[in-house]
Amino acid sequence: MDIILTVLTIVVVLLLVAQLAGPRQDRNTPRRLAEIERRLQLVMDHLGVVDDRPMPPGVREHLARGEKLKAIRAYRDATGVDLRTATEAVAAMMGPRR
Secondary structure, eight states, rough: HHHHHHHHHHHHHHHHHHHHHHSSOOOTHHHHHHHHOOOOHHHHHHOOOOOOOOOTTTTTHHTTOOOOOHHHHHHHHHOOHHHHHHHHHHHHHHHHHO
């Protein structure tokens, strides 16, 4: 398991270095970053790596009441991410659909 985490860490560092290497930031940067995050999530899901960070304040409470839209708003307020990223993060917190 340690080797998997090491490889995953190296991949993340390489992706971050690639992002930071380019001196210019264009309007496609948020889209590209979202795609990298999506791909990283796919790798983590495939390897069974669980992100055990606590949810931002209010998100857990809204999800417990079934208030997905309010949970997304609380996530955006706490993290400052865009709507798509917040929606994907909250969906991941909800777990797989049954």
